[in-house]
Amino acid sequence: MKRFLAVRLALLVPTLLGVLVVTFLLLYVAPGDPVQAMVGERADPETLVRLRRELHLDESLPRQFGHYVGNILKGDLGTSYITRRSIVSELRHRFPATLRLALAAMLFATTLGLAVGIYGAWRPGGWVDRFLTLGAYLGISFPVYWVGLVLILVFAVQLRWLPPSGSWGFIYLILPATTLGMRSIAVIARMTRTALQEALQSDFIRTARAKGLGEARVLLHHGLRNALLPVITVLGLDFGSYLTGSILTETIFSWPGVGRYVLSAIEKRDLPAVSGSILFLSVLFVFVNLVTDLLYAKADPRVAYD
Amino acid sequence: MACGPEGPGRTLEYYFTYDPRSLDPAFSTDVPTGEVDALLFDNLTQFDVDGRLVPGLARSWEVDPSGSRYTFHLRTNARFHDGRPVRASDVEASYLRALSPRSLGGRPWPLYPIKGARAFNKGEASGVPGLVVADDSTVVVTLEEPLNIFPKLVAMPATGIVPTPTGEEFDQSPIGSGPWRFVEWSHDDYVVLAKNPDYWGSVPLADSMRIRIIPEPLTQAAEYERGGLTVVEIPFGETRRWEERHGAELKRRPTIRDLYIAINTTRGPLSDVRVRQALNLAIDVPTLLQTVMAGRGLQAHGVIPPGITGYDSARAPFPYDPDSARRLLAAAGHASGLSLRLWRSQRPEYARIAQTVQQSLAAVGVQVEIVQRDASSARSAVRKGEADLFLTDWYADYPDPENFTYPLFYSKNAGTGGNYAFLNDPAIDSLTVRLRTTVDEAEKARLAQETDARIFALAPWIFLWHPVDLWALNPRIEGWDIPAIFNGQRWQQAHVAR
Numbered sequence: 133m134k135r136f137l138a139v140r141l142a143l144l145v146p147t148l149l150g151v152l153v154v155t156f157l158l159l160y161v162a163p164g165d166p167v168q169a170m171v172g173e174r175a176d177p178e179t180l181v182r183l184r185r186e187l188h189l190d191e192s193l194p195r196q197f198g199h200y201v202g203n204i205l206k207g208d209l210g211t212s213y214i215t216r217r218s219i220v221s222e223l224r225h226r227f228p229a230t231l232r233l234a235l236a237a238m239l240f241a242t243t244l245g246l247a248v249g250i251y252g253a254w255r256p257g258g259w260v261d262r263f264l265t266l267g268a269y270l271g272i273s274f275p276v277y278w279v280g281l282v283l284i285l286v287f288a289v290q291l292r293w294l295p296p297s298g299s300w301g302f303i304y305l306i307l308p309a310t311t312l313g314m315r316s317i318a319v320i321a322r323m324t325r326t327a328l329q330e331a332l333q334s335d336f337i338r339t340a341r342a343k344g345l346g347e348a349r350v351l352l353h354h355g356l357r358n359a360l361l362p363v364i365t366v367l368g369l370d371f372g373s374y375l376t377g378s379i380l381t382e383t384i385f386s387w388p389g390v391g392r393y394v395l396s397a398i399e400k401r402d403l404p405a406v407s408g409s410i411l412f413l414s415v416l417f418v419f420v421n422l423v424t425d426l427l428y429a430k431a432d433p434r435v436a437y438d
Numbered sequence: 439m440a441c442g443p444e445g446p447g448r449t450l451e452y453y454f455t456y457d458p459r460s461l462d463p464a465f466s467t468d469v470p471t472g473e474v475d476a477l478l479f480d481n482l483t484q485f486d487v488d489g490r491l492v493p494g495l496a497r498s499w500e501v502d503p504s505g506s507r508y509t510f511h512l513r514t515n516a517r518f519h520d521g522r523p524v525r526a527s528d529v530e531a532s533y534l535r536a537l538s539p540r541s542l543g544g545r546p547w548p549l550y551p552i553k554g555a556r557a558f559n560k561g562e563a564s565g566v567p568g569l570v571v572a573d574d575s576t577v578v579v580t581l582e583e584p585l586n587i588f589p590k591l592v593a594m595p596a597t598g599i600v601p602t603p604t605g606e607e608f609d610q611s612p613i614g615s616g617p618w619r620f621v622e623w624s625h626d627d628y629v630v631l632a633k634n635p636d637y638w639g640s641v642p643l644a645d646s647m648r649i650r651i652i653p654e655p656l657t658q659a660a661e662y663e664r665g666g667l668t669v670v671e672i673p674f675g676e677t678r679r680w681e682e683r684h685g686a687e688l689k690r691r692p693t694i695r696d697l698y699i700a701i702n703t704t705r706g707p708l709s710d711v712r713v714r715q716a717l718n719l720a721i722d723v724p725t726l727l728q729t730v731m732a733g734r735g736l737q738a739h740g741v742i743p744p745g746i747t748g749y750d751s752a753r754a755p756f757p758y759d760p761d762s763a764r765r766l767l768a769a770a771g772h773a774s775g776l777s778l779r780l781w782r783s784q785r786p787e788y789a790r791i792a793q794t795v796q797q798s799l800a801a802v803g804v805q806v807e808i809v810q811r812d813a814s815s816a817r818s819a820v821r822k823g824e825a826d827l828f829l830t831d832w833y834a835d836y837p838d839p840e841n842f843t844y845p846l847f848y849s850k851n852a853g854t855g856g857n858y859a860f861l862n863d864p865a866i867d868s869l870t871v872r873l874r875t876t877v878d879e880a881e882k883a884r885l886a887q888e889t890d891a892r893i894f895a896l897a898p899w900i901f902l903w904h905p906v907d908l909w910a911l912n913p914r915i916e917g918w919d920i921p922a923i924f925n926g927q928r929w930q931q932a933h934v935a936r
Contacts, residue, residue, distance in 0.1 A: 296660035388626035
């Protein structure tokens with residue numbers, strides 16, 4: 133276990149270094165002038181030259197990269213060119229909103245996905261199974277943007293049940309969490325259905341039934357526990373992507389999370405903000421994957437770390 | 439209904455499409471910061487909702503006969519939100535702060551005309567000799583050279599007056615002297631303001647104001663339809679639907695804005711005025727305006743829009759005349775046609791405009807390749823002179839003809855300064871300088887008209903239109919109108935009708 137953790141943590145170093153290099157180079161070669169974006173249309177050329185010098189943007193590529201990596205090693209993700217605030221504090225302010233949304237989306241997708249999958253495995257081929265499976269597949273087929281706007285039109289504008297934007301309580305979470313979680317339902321349902329069906333054919337299930345255990349206990353305790361391994365993998369990957377990739381959902385529902393911050397930073401060529409955010413999100417993604425692997429082993433003691 | 443926790447209509451609900459960069463006027467380079475700073479801070483002068491220059495902290499001002507020495511007389515009853523009186527020394531300190539080399543990335547150019555301001559900004563001088571505090575309520579400003587727009591420059595957000603000292607985290611929790619005081623800012627979510635009951639001018643009729651950050655137009659519309667926003671701007675593509683469903687709630691105002699295609703006058707065939715005129719004649723602007731923008735615009739027949747000194751309503755726009763366009767191209771030696779590249783950003787309406795222009799120009803033998811980039815990249819290429827044509831727009835910083843002729847056509851502003859046509863015409867340069875310096879208003883109007891006529895004749899743009907703003911106002915709210923300039927609405931009169 134300890135060796136496994138050490139190896140995984142050691143692997144973080146080249147991974148994050150790669151992220152740093154690629155992000156830095158992408159922004160460097162991308163057209164557009166960060167200094168012009170910073171000072172607006174009517175700045176005179178002298179001001180632009182002075183700012184480039186003060187921000188080290190007139191230096192060679194390796195030197196700029198050196199400055200950047202040097203600051204990161206000191207735990208400093210830098211200061212935004214646009215807002216002049218520390219990127220760490222910008223992310224700290226926005227991450228709780230992203231985490232709240234990701235957890236709610238995960239809860240929604242897991243509950244619905246597991247329910248559809250379990251029912252499908254229990255009563256495969258029936259009309260209810262087909263209807264639920266179709267519904268789940270529709271969820272994954274429609275683009276997030278479209279789903280979000282339709283939900284706003286129906287539930288916020290027509291029915292007036294839910295607010296179309298904002299982040300000030302449980303009721304504000306429902307539409308964005310549904311939009312974000314929609315695409316995971318089909319995957320979780322499919323995984324659960326297949327794995328549970330397979331488990332239900334096993335000898336230990338037959339034994340359990342022969343011992344006279346109730347169907348619910350057989351299904352949920354013995355069957356589902358053994359079918360959960362692939363589902364945990366999917367949940368882990370999806371949760372990581374919810375934390376790092378909810379830009380569209382956050383934009384549609386005016387959710388004040390990290391995704392919108394990254395998008396805004398890219399639009400404004402705010403180089404330190406983009407690099408810092410991507411580095412933060414990469415660390416987060418790798419960490420979630422690591423936790424998923426640990427949970428995987430917890431769910432199935434037969435999984436060896438070596 | 440626009441309402442807040444204190445009761446129906448006590449809170450006005452407004453929105454920005456993105457988070458303000460800062461609430462500190464010294465760092466105001468974007469529209470949301472400019473708008474919110476107009477609520478929190480006062481300037482020496484300010485614009486009213488119709489774009490007229492009116493007294494702000496300065497109750498009056500005068501200029502000497504040379505046109506380069508302004509004396510501002512401050513009102514004595516103005517106080518900052520923490521109770522401190524606003525003094526002339528605060529004006530000096532605010533300007534020095536905005537000009538300070540330490541204010542990295544600010545937008546101090548409105549103060550550059552002050553004698554010694556540039557040297558101070560570069561860190562080459564320890565003070566600004568052109569800025570003198572005569573007494574507690576008098577500031578005397580001497581400029582490097584005569585400049586008649588200076589009183590308008592000190593109405594711009596970057597020249598807002600802040601208390602001395604400003605205190606910690608001023609950009610996050612500012613103290614101003616404006617009609618609204620700061621309460622709370624949750625980034626990418628909202629800014630909350632409360633009325634300033636001690637304001638020297640009209641005290642806001644509503645108790646508080648919440649400015650939401652809502653980037654998506656459909657979400658903005660949904661919030662308005664549910665009563666969550668007091669006003670909403672209608673996107674061009676939604677015009678017809680809103681006219682049908684909410685006609686009585688709509689308000690219109692022609693903007694002081696140009697939508698145009700800059701023609702790089704230094705690139706090959708485009709240096710010939712006949713080619714540039716042909717491009718103008720080949721496009722059916724009224725039809726384009728109707729089909730793409732639902733008629734929300736006034737066809738441009740010059741660079742100066744209606745409502746601005748120098749606008750000439752008698753001048754005829756370029757007619758739609760493809761035959762004449764072909765003849766002009768042939769006379770310029772391009773009878774067999776030519777190929778151009780039209781750059782544009784990703785704004786949805788630009789896609790449709792660019793495609794229609796492409797078809798219209800193809801009909802007279804001009805093949806156009808459309809180059810689409812994000813706004814920052816497109817502007818970067820255009821500033822370097824790499825684009826033949828560039829579809830873009832210009833919002834006035836302040837309502838004055840100078841703000842259209844100087845940045846957009848003065849030769850020294852070619853490229854980076856805003857002259858995307860790279861026009862270099864000595865006559866326009868001379869007219870523009872006189873337009874900036876004369877102290878005679880009638881002479882200024884005449885010069886503006888003459889400059890505009892010359893620009894139109896040289897056709898450095900494909901002149902399209904001046905867009906018309908369309909907003910919906912909650913039917914229960916009174917006292918609000920679309921401002922002519924972005925920082926001209928201070929929300930003092932907006933209230934729920936009884």
